[in-house]
Amino acid sequence: MLRLISTFVVLAAALGSSQAAPTGAPLPGQYVRGDDSGTLTIRRDEQNKLVFEIDSIGGHCHECKVTGVIRGTIGYADRLIGDEDDSKCEISFSSNPSSVVVKPIAEDECREYCGFRAYFDGTYRRPSATCSRSGRQALRDRFLLLYRAHRYPLATSTLQTLIGECREFMGSIELDQVRNDLALSQYHNGDFSRCLETLDATSAGEERDEEELMSVLQPCDADNYIDVAKATWFNRALCKKAMSKLR
Template structure:
């Protein structure tokens, strides 16, 4: 009988110490560098983006202990920090043949873990919806409302957006500010993009990898046009 109570007490203690399940949803790294998707059964997928569109991809099931990814030397652990999730990556027993977590990444990508934020209004789908809302407002010449729409997006998602998405949002915001007669605000919005705007098409391959150069070219052209609209001088 004593053994029964002791075993029952131990089981209760272990259950009490078990970490709460990770809420299902989509979680985001800063600067659009990755997403963590968790389902209600605790299965997950992590996708991160590195230089020149190289990626890392992990799948598995979250548990209280660090989980081994696909019988590799890569182990991931998940810790709730408020509404956010800290993912820690650890390589164990790495050999010349076993690359650990880097074996799940492209040549120009890596994953050392990071804090994934719970920001449902900043997921790619949510951002795409807001940008379409802005376009509708802008096309019907409701520039004031369009400006406020992007202002809200920037205030809550600026640090989460991938740099290319952020640069396009800034250009859209600048256009709305120009249309409302606020050229000073337009120039201020575009100020972080002046370096990109100064790069010529022939200079791009020397300064950036091919994928990034392809993204930057239309952004540079749009920024130069909008800077001129708002009164900036230069090439």
């Protein structure tokens, strides 16, 4: 039985960055950091204040969560729950229409908002229509319809478009789910060598088995990825078997 990775909605994606250096106060909207490693939401609250929320994730499932208000190009983090003192975490926000560069000014104070292996600084980009949550979901839904209708060439090109345009802002789990679906479409299209090339590009493609995978990933990260890894190894064996029959 073939293992087709089911469609999941994962927040990520963005427009290509502008060549100009980001300057000025940030515009309201939702922005995504590379590899789906963080999101930045900027909006106006009921008092018309410009407020922000940052959620990011690092190794071993460590996270950052920072909220606060933006005045000009400086963000002032809300104090942590249970902390009687006002927050000293100040953050620089500089932007152009498609991206926001985030950098803590008071790094020691801002570290309190993050786990040991997480950080929130970096460039966050506004998603394009194709790479937004709904846009990526639409492409994956289209792929499933084409796959189930045995229209494998079109199914293949649909996922190639998704990876080609949105790869930079897809997390490793989502990206390798899509690669597995692409590989199976290539398999059914008789393109066994491309199937193997696609699976070799996954994180699991670099490891032979679960033991090797556990040796290179933190336990929490391995637990989150293991189902995708098992599907990758299963599908790779499928394509290798098909290749061997051609010799």
